Amino acid sequence: MKSILSQIKIKNQYLISLLSVSIVASLCLFTRNYLEHKVVGYLLLVVVSLLAMFLDILPVLISAVLSALILNFFFIEPYYTFHINSAEDTLLLFLFFLIALINGVLTHKIRKAEKILQIKEVRVSTMKLYNALLDSLSHELRTPISTIMGAIDTIQSKTITISDENKQKLYSEIEKASLRLNHQVENLLNMSRLESGVIQPKMDWCDLKELIYNVLDNLKDDLQFHKIVVNVNENLPLFKLDYGLTEQIIYNLIFNASQYTPKGAKIEIKVEYNPNVDFEYNPEKSMPCVITIADDGNGFPVEEIDKVFDKFYRLQNSKTGGTGLGLSIVKGFVEAQNGTITLENGEEGGSVFKIIFPALIMNTKDISNE
Numbered sequence: 001m002k003s004i005l006s007q008i009k010i011k012n013q014y015l016i017s018l019l020s021v022s023i024v025a026s027l028c029l030f031t032r033n034y035l036e037h038k039v040v041g042y043l044l045l046v047v048v049s050l051l052a053m054f055l056d057i058l059p060v061l062i063s064a065v066l067s068a069l070i071l072n073f074f075f076i077e078p079y080y081t082f083h084i085n086s087a088e089d090t091l092l093l094f095l096f097f098l099i100a101l102i103n104g105v106l107t108h109k110i111r112k113a114e115k116i117l118q119i120k121e122v123r124v125s126t127m128k129l130y131n132a133l134l135d136s137l138s139h140e141l142r143t144p145i146s147t148i149m150g151a152i153d154t155i156q157s158k159t160i161t162i163s164d165e166n167k168q169k170l171y172s173e174i175e176k177a178s179l180r181l182n183h184q185v186e187n188l189l190n191m192s193r194l195e196s197g198v199i200q201p202k203m204d205w206c207d208l209k210e211l212i213y214n215v216l217d218n219l220k221d222d223l224q225f226h227k228i229v230v231n232v233n234e235n236l237p238l239f240k241l242d243y244g245l246t247e248q249i250i251y252n253l254i255f256n257a258s259q260y261t262p263k264g265a266k267i268e269i270k271v272e273y274n275p276n277v278d279f280e281y282n283p284e285k286s287m288p289c290v291i292t293i294a295d296d297g298n299g300f301p302v303e304e305i306d307k308v309f310d311k312f313y314r315l316q317n318s319k320t321g322g323t324g325l326g327l328s329i330v331k332g333f334v335e336a337q338n339g340t341i342t343l344e345n346g347e348e349g350g351s352v353f354k355i356i357f358p359a360l361i362m363n364t365k366d367i368s369n370e
Helices: 002-030 037-054 057-075 087-140 142-156 164-196 208-218 243-260 302-307 326-336 364-369
Strands: 203-206 227-232 238-242 266-273 287-295 340-345 351-359
Touching (some): 002 037, 002 057, 037 057, 057 087, 142 164, 208 227, 243 266, 243 326, 302 340, 326 340
Parallel strands (some): 227 266
Antiparallel strands (some): 203 238, 266 287, 287 351, 340 351
């Protein structure tokens, strides 16, 4: 199949080179009485140069040879013959042919060198991304794996007597490490899904209050030293969103807040729907769902706020590890549901993430009618 496509591509290039030279020569032929053959030569030379920028070397060489033959046959007297009376015209034709060939070859080589350079730059960029990923994974994955292996070795050891209480603590450590490992693997899989463009949101009615408390329950160990405030109206309607994607969004944002704020910091989660928010929506069909996750930590460096959603990006002066994937996944999942996400530092310190979804709503009293 590839061989057939390659042959078609090559045939198209030959056709383009022949047509280009023929069309320009035909236009010049109608104005032959007003144009000197030198001008025609320059025009054909320009055509060959342009073709050299886009086509392979053989079609370019053919266009150069054809241009020289056309210039001789139609534009150098005596017309319609390859005989040339003047030595000056002979030299002109020879130089034209020589310049066309050299120009075509050099342009092709330059274009080929640029492609090689672009490939090298892409490889270097890719290697930097992989190195950044491997560097972060060497810690983020190795730590929980080491914890799991160490705990299992201790439990299985025949030379060490372990009390039931200590066994329970080790099992708890294994569970925590497994959850952390699972979180990192989930992030890698999610980034792979985003990169491949295979994410198709499955919209269904979501109880965001329930979703948030499920996330908080899963993160209870990471949040045990933080003050959590959930600000959700008791009469909050259901929103039509992708439950899995939205859960991952909330999870990553709260997890990040737990990792990048000091002990005792407050993390506030707020959900509201406000038709006055600055967002395009159809009030008859959808209502802006606004999710705000704020903390009173140290906030983000102003010069880095625009970069935090970039893949693999980690704050320069951060002591906390991480793969730099969490926030880029959040942004991808938000945009997959036609939403927007913004980040700014709070007036009194800390960071404020605001997500806006144009979502269909349904009051809980209407569930029976759905």
